[in-house]
Amino acid sequence: MSIHTAGWAIIGSVSIGALSILGNIYLAFKSRNQVIDQAASQFKQAAASLDVQRTSTARAASTFIADKRQKWIDELRTETSHYIALTLELTEAWKRLCDAMNEVWYEVNRSPQDQLDECADLRSKFEHSIAASNSEHYQLLVRVTMRLNNDELTHQGLINALRKLRGLLADLQVRAQQDRTDIRDLLILTESESQFATGFTKSILKEEWQKLKREVADPERLIADILATGPSLDYGLETLVRKGVARVSSPLSTVAPAPTSAPPSSNP
Numbered sequence: 392m393s394i395h396t397a398g399w400a401i402i403g404s405v406s407i408g409a410l411s412i413l414g415n416i417y418l419a420f421k422s423r424n425q426v427i428d429q430a431a432s433q434f435k436q437a438a439a440s441l442d443v444q445r446t447s448t449a450r451a452a453s454t455f456i457a458d459k460r461q462k463w464i465d466e467l468r469t470e471t472s473h474y475i476a477l478t479l480e481l482t483e484a485w486k487r488l489c490d491a492m493n494e495v496w497y498e499v500n501r502s503p504q505d506q507l508d509e510c511a512d513l514r515s516k517f518e519h520s521i522a523a524s525n526s527e528h529y530q531l532l533v534r535v536t537m538r539l540n541n542d543e544l545t546h547q548g549l550i551n552a553l554r555k556l557r558g559l560l561a562d563l564q565v566r567a568q569q570d571r572t573d574i575r576d577l578l579i580l581t582e583s584e585s586q587f588a589t590g591f592t593k594s595i596l597k598e599e600w601q602k603l604k605r606e607v608a609d610p611e612r613l614i615a616d617i618l619a620t621g622p623s624l625d626y627g628l629e630t631l632v633r634k635g636v637a638r639v640s641s642p643l644s645t646v647a648p649a650p651t652s653a654p655p656s657s658n659p
Contacts, residue, residue: 463538475585478528488513
């Protein structure tokens with residue numbers, strides 16, 4: 392074998408080895424790219440799956456909250472309207488009692504003590520007859536108050552108006568027990584506060600309905616807004632509510648004792 396033949400054999404062997412190494416490197420690189428592509432594809436699929444799950448979760452949360460909000464709206468409307476209606480019914484009942492007491496005071500040829508005794512008997516029977524309605528009225532006040540959010544201005548306004556109505560009923564009771572049958576000022580205040588309560592209730596229901604529509608339309612935003620939202624500040628509304636605070640008296644008034652002497656001189 393000549394040196395040239397041996398040289399070519401060595402070159403051939405080296406070339407084959409080099410080609411084999413290059414081939415292995417290429418195959419390894421290609422395999423690596425395939426693994427990376429496969430991993431990227433799996434990651435995209437996982438991300439897409441997470442997006443679907445997140446959207447599904449947001450929609451489920453939106454539906455759940457919308458159902459609860461709709462129920463809350465319906466119950467607030469029912470309880471508040473019942474409370475206002477019951478307030479007016481009780482107010483009218485107190486007015487009838489005062490009219491009946493006036494008739495007693497206008498009777499002639501009767502001693503003041505007899506008139507006092509009859510009026511006391513009328514009051515006792517009347518208070519017994521409205522006991523259940525009065526209890527229901529107070530329970531409604533507690534339920535509605537606990538349902539509302541005292542951090543929101545419209546809610547504060549409604550709470551103030553409802554408590555004022557309760558206080559006015561207590562004032563009617565005090566007037567009657569003092570044989571003071573002129574209650575026209577309390578009737579006017581009751582009508583005014585009923586309008587306040589109705590107006591605030593309508594505002595709250597409108598706000599809640601708008602929230603419900605937004606939540607259903609954009610469930611993903613709902614998730615982000617749950618912890619981020621805060622009450623909007625309406626300075627005009629705030630002034631109205633702050634003034635309303637001064638109108639509010641305690642829903643529980645101390646009942647004055649029945650008089651033991653003749654009625655005021657204004658009564659005949």
